[in-house]
Amino acid sequence: KAGVTQTPRYLIKTRGQQVTLSCSPISGHRSVSWYQQTPGQGLQFLFEYFSETQRNKGNFPGRFSGRQFSNSRSEMNVSTLELGDSALYLCASSSSGTGYPGNTIYFGEGSWLTVV
Amino acid sequence: QKEVEQNSGPLSVPEGAIASLNCTYSDRVSQSFFWYRQYSGKSPELIMSIYSNGDKEDGRFTAQLNKASQYVSLLIRDSQPSDSATYLCAVTGGGADGLTFGKGTHLIIQP
Numbered sequence: 001k002a003g004v005t006q007t008p009r010y011l012i013k014t015r016g017q018q019v020t021l022s023c024s025p026i027s028g029h030r031s032v033s034w035y036q037q038t039p040g041q042g043l044q045f046l047f048e049y050f051s052e053t054q055r056n057k058g059n060f061p062g063r064f065s066g067r068q069f070s071n072s073r074s075e076m077n078v079s080t081l082e083l084g085d086s087a088l089y090l091c092a093s094s095s096s097g098t099g100y101p102g103n104t105i106y107f108g109e110g111s112w113l114t115v116v
Numbered sequence: 117q118k119e120v121e122q123n124s125g126p127l128s129v130p131e132g133a134i135a136s137l138n139c140t141y142s143d144r145v146s147q148s149f150f151w152y153r154q155y156s157g158k159s160p161e162l163i164m165s166i167y168s169n170g171d172k173e174d175g176r177f178t179a180q181l182n183k184a185s186q187y188v189s190l191l192i193r194d195s196q197p198s199d200s201a202t203y204l205c206a207v208t209g210g211g212a213d214g215l216t217f218g219k220g221t222h223l224i225i226q227p
Contacts, residue, residue: 043206045215
């Protein structure tokens with residue numbers, strides 16, 4: 001059974017540019033959530049999608065956005081990149097949604113974004 | 117603001133001993149609790165999940181949950197050098213809520 005797949009794995013962008021990251025969840029999983037990990041702030045929740053609908057959003061500026069397609073694949077976009085956006089961006093997959101008891105949440109390998 | 121607190125360590129444990137990792141959380145309505153292991157430069161890997169009070173054992177790992185004290189712990193028996201990693205405690209409440217993570221405990225198993 002294939003795991004959570006994230007692309008690209010590594011990328012370097014220039015301040016002011018925008019970036020799109022992609023995530024394919026485990027087959028049959030309908031929930032995809034995104035997290036940002038930095039050395040200073042740790043792992044922080046960005047947003048979650050379930051059946052193409054955003055269910056919840058963390059405390060991030062509007063430059064961070066996402067969407068989910070009918071096949072459950074998800075993309076997140078960061079516009080007008082800032083140096084502080086350099087981080088590991090992680091996608092998590094679950095069958096029913098993060099907040100439901102008994103629901104297991106699996107992470108992809110992540111996308112390493114460096115903003116210069 | 118939900119908070120999850122962990123001792124950042126490093127926690128140094130001799131090989132073969134029991135490693136004990138602790139986590140407290142602030143939100144009383146939290147329902148699901150997870151321990152993830154993260155090696156340097158890698159993504160978090162699920163080790164244990166626990167949803168009700170008491171102990172849950174899986175191989176060398178035991179998760180313990182005490183909702184009254186808002187406390188969850190992870191015990192690693194017969195610690196191996198390969199267990200050296202950062203252990204992240206994560207908590208979520210009911211509904212469409214994301215995971216709230218602690219900053220992690222850096223565990224070092226000394227051969």
